[in-house]
Amino acid sequence: MSTLAWFAIASLAIWLWLLLGQGFFWRTDQRLPPVGEGRPVPAEGGWPRVVVVVPARDEAAVLPLSLPSLLAQDYPGEAEVILVDDGSTDGTGQLANELAEARGGLPLTVVSPGEPEPGWTGKLWALRHGIALARTREPEFLLLTDADIAHEPDSLRLLVGAARANGLDLVSQMARLRVASRWERLVVPAFVYFFAQLYPFRWINRARPRATAAAGGCVLLRTETAVAAGVPDAIRHAVIDDVSLARAVRGAGGRIWLGLAERVDSIRPYPGLAELWRMVSRSAYAQLRYSPLVLAGTVAGLAVIYLVPPVALAAGALAGDAAAAWAGGAAWAGGAAWAVMAGTYVPMLRYYRQPLWLAPLLPFTALLYLLMTVDSAVQHYRGRGSAWKGRTYTGNYVSRHGE
Incomplete structure (x- = not known):
C-alpha cells in the first residue's frame, strides 16, 4: 500500500481510540448537577452570601x-x-x-x-x-x-x-x-x-x-x-x-x-x-506554551487526524485501475475515519441546534484552526503576541499594544 493509505489507516486507528478512549469527549451529557427534587439544598445557615x-x-x-x-x-x-x-x-x-x-x-x-x-x-x-x-x-x-x-x-x-x-x-x-x-x-x-x-x-x-x-x-x-x-x-x-x-x-x-x-x-x-480568527489566534500559541516543537507536533497531528481522511478518500476514489491496490486501502480507511470523525461531532451540533450536514465539514474547520494556530505563532514572533483590546501579551511580558 502507498504512504497515503498507511496514513489513512493510522488516522482511523486514532479516531477509534478517540471514540472510546478519550473520556467520551464527544458526548454532551455533562450538564450542571441538578438541585432539588430529592437532592440536598443549602442547609444550615440558609443560602450563602x-x-x-x-x-x-x-x-x-x-x-x-x-x-x-x-x-x-x-x-x-x-x-x-x-x-x-x-x-x-x-x-x-x-x-x-x-x-x-x-x-x-x-x-x-x-x-x-x-x-x-x-x-x-x-x-x-x-x-x-x-x-x-x-x-x-x-x-x-x-x-x-x-x-x-x-x-x-x-x-x-x-x-x-x-x-x-x-x-x-x-x-x-x-x-x-x-x-x-x-x-x-x-x-x-x-x-x-x-x-x-x-x-x-x-x-x-x-x-x-x-x-x-x-x-x-x-x-x-x-x-x-x-x-x-x-x-x-x-x-x-x-x-x-x-x-x-x-x-x-x-x-x-x-x-x-x-x-x-x-x-x-x-x-x-x-x-x-x-x-473568529482573532478570537482563536490570540491565545492558540500560548496554549502550546510558545514551543516550536509542540507547534510542529500539533500541526502534524491535526493534519493526520483531520485532513488525511478526506484526502485519502478522494485520492482513492479518483485513482485508476492501475492503482487499485493502494486506492482501495486509502479509500476505505479514509472514509471510515471521516465517518467516525463526523459522527463524534453530531452531538455538539445538536447541542448548538445546528444542521447535521455541517458534520462532514469538520476537516475544513480543522484546517482553519490549524492556520489560526500557525498565525498565532507568527504574530508571537513578530512581537504582537496575544493582542486584545489595545494590550499585547507576549509570553510573560505584558505591555500596551504598539509599544
Whole structure:
C-alpha cells in the first residue's frame, strides 16, 4: 500500500481510540448537577452570601444585555455585583451605573483599578481588585463571569445549589456561544468540540480526575479555596486564565466540575471570519506554551487526524485501475475515519441546534484552526503576541499594544 493509505489507516486507528478512549469527549451529557427534587439544598445557615465579579473593558456594546441578567438574579440569599471597569474608553462604567439605576435588582458597585502592573494580564488585574473588594463582604462564594455572558434568572441559584449539594469548590459552565452567522455556524461549535477533546469533561469531573480545566466565562469559586490557591496572584501572567485558575484550585486541594451550560449564554457576536480568527489566534500559541516543537507536533497531528481522511478518500476514489491496490486501502480507511470523525461531532451540533450536514465539514474547520494556530505563532514572533483590546501579551511580558 502507498504512504497515503498507511496514513489513512493510522488516522482511523486514532479516531477509534478517540471514540472510546478519550473520556467520551464527544458526548454532551455533562450538564450542571441538578438541585432539588430529592437532592440536598443549602442547609444550615440558609443560602450563602455571593459576590459576582465582572471584569469589563470596552463592553458598552454587550452590557445592556448581560448586566441586567445578573442584576435580575432570583437568588434566595444575599448577593451583589461588582463590575471592574478595566480602563474602558467607551463609557462602560457609566453605562453600568445607568443600567443599575434603571433596572434595579441586586446592588451594583463599579470600580476602576487603573492600568495593570507589569506581569499582569488585564482580566486578571481586574479580577484581583474585584476579588479583593468582594472579600471585604465575606462571601462564601465568588461568581466570576465575563461581561458578555447573559444568565437566566435562576443561574446563580443553580450554581450555588450544585456546589453545596456536591461539595464542589469550583463549578464552571462552558457558556453556549452565539451561533448566528455562517462563519459562527462553521467555527463556533467546533471550538467547544476541540476544547472538550483536549480537556474531556468526564475526566475533569471524576472523583480521581485525569484532566483539569475551567471555562472562564462562568466560574463559581469558593472564597476560602481562592485564598488557599493564591488566586488570582498565582496566575497573574496567564493568557489562558481559566485553565490556569482550575489548576491552581486543584493544586490547593479543591474539587472541580466543568460542563456545558443550559442557562448561561455568550452574547458576543463574531459575524465574520476575521473576528473568529482573532478570537482563536490570540491565545492558540500560548496554549502550546510558545514551543516550536509542540507547534510542529500539533500541526502534524491535526493534519493526520483531520485532513488525511478526506484526502485519502478522494485520492482513492479518483485513482485508476492501475492503482487499485493502494486506492482501495486509502479509500476505505479514509472514509471510515471521516465517518467516525463526523459522527463524534453530531452531538455538539445538536447541542448548538445546528444542521447535521455541517458534520462532514469538520476537516475544513480543522484546517482553519490549524492556520489560526500557525498565525498565532507568527504574530508571537513578530512581537504582537496575544493582542486584545489595545494590550499585547507576549509570553510573560505584558505591555500596551504598539509599544
